[in-house]
Amino acid sequence: MQPSDMQISELPTPCLILDHDKLNSNITMMNARMRGHGVLLRPHVKTAKSLDVARLINNGDTGPITVSTLKEAEYFFSGGFDDILYAVSIVPARLERVKTLMEQGCRLKLILDNIDIAGQLGIAGDAMNTQFEVLIEIDCDGHRAGLKPEDPQVLELATLLANQPGTVFKGFMTHAGGSYDCQTPEQIKQHAAREAKAIVDCAGIVRQAGLSCDITSVGSTPTATFADDLSGVSEVRAGVYVFQDLFQVGLGVCGLQDIALTVLTTVLSHKPEQNRLIIDAGGLALSKDHSTASQSLDCHYGLVCDAASGELIEGLQVQAVNQEHGLVSSTNGAMDFSRFPIGSQLRVLPNHACMTAAAHDRYYLLDTDGLLNDCWLRCNGW
Amino acid sequence: MQPSDMQISELPTPCLILDHDKLNSNITMMNARMRGHGVLLRPHVKTAKSLDVARLINNGDTGPITVSTLKEAEYFFSGGFDDILYAVSIVPARLERVKTLMEQGCRLKLILDNIDIAGQLGIAGDAMNTQFEVLIEIDCDGHRAGLKPEDPQVLELATLLANQPGTVFKGFMTHAGGSYDCQTPEQIKQHAAREAKAIVDCAGIVRQAGLSCDITSVGSTPTATFADDLSGVSEVRAGVYVFQDLFQVGLGVCGLQDIALTVLTTVLSHKPEQNRLIIDAGGLALSKDHSTASQSLDCHYGLVCDAASGELIEGLQVQAVNQEHGLVSSTNGAMDFSRFPIGSQLRVLPNHACMTAAAHDRYYLLDTDGLLNDCWLRCNGW
Numbered sequence: 001m002q003p004s005d006m007q008i009s010e011l012p013t014p015c016l017i018l019d020h021d022k023l024n025s026n027i028t029m030m031n032a033r034m035r036g037h038g039v040l041l042r043p044h045v046k047t048a049k050s051l052d053v054a055r056l057i058n059n060g061d062t063g064p065i066t067v068s069t070l071k072e073a074e075y076f077f078s079g080g081f082d083d084i085l086y087a088v089s090i091v092p093a094r095l096e097r098v099k100t101l102m103e104q105g106c107r108l109k110l111i112l113d114n115i116d117i118a119g120q121l122g123i124a125g126d127a128m129n130t131q132f133e134v135l136i137e138i139d140c141d142g143h144r145a146g147l148k149p150e151d152p153q154v155l156e157l158a159t160l161l162a163n164q165p166g167t168v169f170k171g172f173m174t175h176a177g178g179s180y181d182c183q184t185p186e187q188i189k190q191h192a193a194r195e196a197k198a199i200v201d202c203a204g205i206v207r208q209a210g211l212s213c214d215i216t217s218v219g220s221t222p223t224a225t226f227a228d229d230l231s232g233v234s235e236v237r238a239g240v241y242v243f244q245d246l247f248q249v250g251l252g253v254c255g256l257q258d259i260a261l262t263v264l265t266t267v268l269s270h271k272p273e274q275n276r277l278i279i280d281a282g283g284l285a286l287s288k289d290h291s292t293a294s295q296s297l298d299c300h301y302g303l304v305c306d307a308a309s310g311e312l313i314e315g316l317q318v319q320a321v322n323q324e325h326g327l328v329s330s331t332n333g334a335m336d337f338s339r340f341p342i343g344s345q346l347r348v349l350p351n352h353a354c355m356t357a358a359a360h361d362r363y364y365l366l367d368t369d370g371l372l373n374d375c376w377l378r379c380n381g382w
Numbered sequence: 383m384q385p386s387d388m389q390i391s392e393l394p395t396p397c398l399i400l401d402h403d404k405l406n407s408n409i410t411m412m413n414a415r416m417r418g419h420g421v422l423l424r425p426h427v428k429t430a431k432s433l434d435v436a437r438l439i440n441n442g443d444t445g446p447i448t449v450s451t452l453k454e455a456e457y458f459f460s461g462g463f464d465d466i467l468y469a470v471s472i473v474p475a476r477l478e479r480v481k482t483l484m485e486q487g488c489r490l491k492l493i494l495d496n497i498d499i500a501g502q503l504g505i506a507g508d509a510m511n512t513q514f515e516v517l518i519e520i521d522c523d524g525h526r527a528g529l530k531p532e533d534p535q536v537l538e539l540a541t542l543l544a545n546q547p548g549t550v551f552k553g554f555m556t557h558a559g560g561s562y563d564c565q566t567p568e569q570i571k572q573h574a575a576r577e578a579k580a581i582v583d584c585a586g587i588v589r590q591a592g593l594s595c596d597i598t599s600v601g602s603t604p605t606a607t608f609a610d611d612l613s614g615v616s617e618v619r620a621g622v623y624v625f626q627d628l629f630q631v632g633l634g635v636c637g638l639q640d641i642a643l644t645v646l647t648t649v650l651s652h653k654p655e656q657n658r659l660i661i662d663a664g665g666l667a668l669s670k671d672h673s674t675a676s677q678s679l680d681c682h683y684g685l686v687c688d689a690a691s692g693e694l695i696e697g698l699q700v701q702a703v704n705q706e707h708g709l710v711s712s713t714n715g716a717m718d719f720s721r722f723p724i725g726s727q728l729r730v731l732p733n734h735a736c737m738t739a740a741a742h743d744r745y746y747l748l749d750t751d752g753l754l755n756d757c758w759l760r761c762n763g764w
Binding site for chain 2: 012013014015046068069088089091092093094113114116117120137139142144145146148177266267268269270271273274278280283284285287288289290322323324325327341342343354355358359360361380381382
């Protein structure tokens with residue numbers, strides 16, 4: 001296929017459309033924000049899982065990244081990205097894959113929150129004749145893994161990692177998962193401050209004990225967007241900002257017009273007696289993420305746009321999904337079925353871009369002139 | 383990889399484990415049930431999307447199947463399955479792919495519910511010098527697409543399909559989506575009766591008008607399981623019964639011990655202060671399907687089993703999911719963390735097997751002796 005010769009109307013549906021301008025604009029804005037803070041951006045590539053998107057963040061070059069699976073690490077390393085933070089707790093069974101990447105030249109950094117596992121990494125590093133670079137995960141708000149910053153094990157763990165020959169202590173990382181429960185930007189600012197403080201406090205503790213601590217890593221798209229002060233933070237991880245989504249709109253992180261990722265879909269059936277359309281984007285193509293249910297605007301499984309312009313069609317939402325069917329209802333009175341003939345296309349704005357993109361193997365890049373100018377592949381699975 | 387040399391403990395996680403005995407037993411039971419009714423089983427292969435599973439249903443041979451995407455049709459046809467019902471409303475843009483399959487010898491049957499689309503198929507069939515075989519979709523309970531059985535357009539549409547040269551009228555199909563809202567087997571029986579009646583009534587109408595009607599197709603796993611009387615029905619479509627899942631358990635369709643599909647996962651972190659484990663099966667590996675929320679036993683994102691035996695661990699459930707993290711809580715008092723060391727494996731029973739399987743590209747087949755005896759691939763995407 002030569003996507004540059006194609007119109008959106010020629011694409012098989014369902015598929016992912018990526019608005020090139022919006023993607024560029026989201027990337028530019030976050031790069032500028034981090035430059036303003038004087039902080040390194042280590043984008044979390046689990047959202048796009050695309051070499052092309054990761055290179056766009058770095059002006060065509062490679063740069064530091066964060067991954068959520070070793071498959072992503074291998075994929076991005078094969079594309080030249082060699083400074084990788086694997087931001088999911090390491091378990092010993094994965095060290096063979098880690099070692100293979102390290103031997104090929106990948107500067108892969110691991111995380112953990114447990115002293116027994118740290119000891120096992122030390123032994124494995126010895127046995128494999130290597131040194132694993134490790135960050136300690138800190139839990140700043142009870143949302144995921146990690147030690148509490150005030151836990152005495154923080155220093156104990158850092159000391160072990162620094163002193164045993166099989167590991168190198170690199171620093172601390174945390175993730176403000178609680179920022180996703182916020183109602184206002186003001187609350188997100190408080191989460192950003194707490195996230196930074198957790199990591200800066202830990203760095204202070206270990207430095208006072210004479211250890212060096214190179215990396216102090218925080219991140220989430222909401223806190224990266226609203227943080228006032230990142231003093232003492234060395235790097236920020238954020239992922240979904242490249243695409244944005246309805247959940248981020250609900251948080252106030254962006255506007256609807258900033259969402260770069262949509263699912264192109266075809267109208268399959270009219271159900272006038274139920275005032276609804278049926279489309280071919282269902283629970284697989286959109287994901288079953290219904291995260292906006294907890295926000296003031298519940299978008300169910302997505303809001304609906306005009307396929308060509310990407311403009312929101314007021315009142316239409318994907319009310320329910322089966323595996324390959326989406327049920328689109330009108331909250332604005334009677335559906336004008338003549339506007340949406342069977343066989344015509346629509347686009348759906350996703351609740352959660354990371355989840356929606358994961359069912360698809362590629363992005364079709366849409367230019368301002370309404371033409372497709374490229375097709376970028378994704379790396380899925382484990 | 384030679385899976386037959388491997389133990390479950392050697393697998394990278396997260397991944398899908400398929401219990402060979404349970405799969406065989408689910409398949410045998412549904413085959414026997416349909417034989418008892420004297421009705422053809424046309425399994426819906428959208429659940430497993432696997433040639434190996436489809437062949438197992440047919441004792442190693444091919445047979446009639448139902449698909450939800452043209453990609454599935456192409457994949458199963460390439461594996462020798464040539465009697466395929468594509469059970470999602472056809473749109474004209476897909477006719478080129480349909481024609482290609484037909485030219486290669488695939489007896490592909492299409493569905494629709496709209497007279498304009500039927501006319502367009504007729505014109506396209508003429509222009510392409512072929513005849514599309516078409517079933518009319520009937521809506522028996524307001525859950526998806528289709529004409530109501532009493533709609534006068536049913537006869538009008540059948541007549542058009544039968545009389546225009548570009549199409550052949552093959553019959554009717556419906557899907558009792560409403561059976562998924564039932565609380566008792568008695569209610570499911572009523573849905574099964576309504577599903578069969580809708581299709582038998584339609585067949586009666588068109589036969590009375592002098593048309594032939596070869597196929598009267600109904601189906602869903604709940605109605606296929608509990609139907610008392612399938613007189614007048616020529617075939618049954620059911621899909622998820624091959625694997626079963628927690629939602630089917632909640633409906634009373636099967637027991638927990640019948641669920642053949644589980645997600646193998648690794649414990650990543652302990653959070654004693656929150657009484658929870660963190661595992662590496664998150665929203666991608668399990669899906670964000672939370673369908674059991676509407677049932678009397680809300681399983682959140684899945685129930686947890688011992689990895690080796692597959693026995694349920696009472697009180698453990700996946701309470702919440704992030705992209706690559708599952709948060710497992712204990713509803714049975716304090717978690718015994720010593721039973722679940724970091725790095726140890728568990729298995730998760732899925733809410734909805736079709737959605738969970740879709741994030742994975744393969745199944746690891748587990749034998750009664752606890753060894754892996756095969757690895758079967760899936761066909762994902764569109």
